Amino acid sequence: MVVSGLSGSFRVPTFARSRVRRPSPIPYRENMEQSRVHGFAVVAGAAGGIGMEVAFTLASAGARGILFGDTNYDGVANAARESKSLASNPTYQALSVKLNVTDPSSVKAMMDLAVKEFGRIDYFVNAVGVDVAEYVPFEETADDDYDRVLEINAKGSYLLSKAAVKVMKDQEPLQVHLGRHGIRDVGRGAIVHVCSAMAVGAVPWKAPYVASKHAMLGLTRACAMDCKPYDIRVNQVCPAWTKTPMYEEDCRRSPLTPQVVERLAARKRPMEAYEVAASCLYLCSPGAVSITGTSIMMDCGVTIGPVL
Template sequence: MNLSGKTVYVTGAASGIGEAVARRCHAEGARLALVDRDAERLAALAQSLSGDAKHVMTRVVDISDETAVAASVDAFAEQHGRLDIAINCAGILGPTGPLHATDTAAYRALMAVNLDGMFHCLKHQLRHMHAREQGSIVNIASAAGLVGFPSAAAYTAAKHAVVGLTRTCAIDYAEQGIRVNAIAPGGIDTPLIRATTCATPEGQQMIESMHPMKRLGTPQEIANAAVFLASDEASFVTGSVMAVDGGWTSW
């Protein structure tokens, strides 16, 4: 899964799955564009990865802003002459609870990131890849993109939509030599889950019990799968939604 010399654009890179993906891609020799809206953590990550600024470019971007997404993709592609790989990890949990009590503004804020943001990223990543007729994209969806997830209707709807975008783009761009795949993680031990559904021992026990393996996954386990799908080792894989979920969706 050597990514030596490959140009890789990673969203949500400042923490959790995105950070693990960035670190794994860097270890495999990739040239990185790291995108996140957390400027401080993004800068710290870049500093820890490389003393050679040419190999690690950072941009503070809220992916709900299409203009900012387009500018960041364009700048990276211009710097290196191409975009080989994109791994889209950015996302938020958003409102939880029964649908009838869900705040509409919170619902729209979630969709602006998890669905509109994914659309913005795919649109501009594919624009560059289409011009060269090659590339690989991996979208981080969720086990909640394959099955229902209690008390998270908005999040579940958005992640189902990410799966739909992935599969349709895989069909539309296959003849141009562009592969588009997704990963459906189960509960992963990230700052996001620690601040939300696993903020209490009871919450963590509940999430762990949904997995036959009875534990949370690690960001590194998702990064391993993402790098495989992005790499030439997965050259005949497109339109796939790989469940990396400790057996959650097998119940």
């Protein structure tokens, strides 16, 4: 091959050309369809943090519509609008609703709205969660703060799951086209709770939070057990430190938190919210059709023990 330049022409040796390899094209549907979503979703706690990233990830992965729910209505309405620019499905719809997870009527109203507008709920992700009001030893824990945290984190998860199951069990299974695998039945629905690594461990001065996350672990398993006959999958992700407003507050209250993360976390940093959202997407996708009653630990390697 002859190449011309400012200083004249020269010939590229044959051996140099022989080393160039073009990668084979990857058929998109053949390799990626099991990592996408194909139905309608409801995301609770979607005004910011992990919940918003979950909703954005589902939108970009093919969701036909998403209902964003949160106690912060302005925030969740803005998130719903933003998701439209990220959606990959040309028929994508985005809705928003104010949500109080401790009020059964508010939870039911959210699910009813999804059914009215979408006709069904294929994926429900619960990303609602609060931390303790102050870091104190166990014996100094305020009773009203214990009640508040358990009411939102544990009972809220119970009410949300219960309402989602009531919708999902009465709808027809979702049929999706998986390329060379043909059309497949992927079940009546998938429920994913954003829990915490504290579901299987503990940290000092956070008794209500730790108790609420242990409760969510039991709730997820119990719900998964009772939903097996309905072909509804129920799982949770258990992240450790994640860069969210809650993590920022942790750093404010305990300035040594970043140093602890750097020392204990395998990647020497907190996770990004979108990294947690990717695991939620997987649990909703056809690729996880046989997974239920499971917790995906995203603890940065902390629970396997320290590096000696």
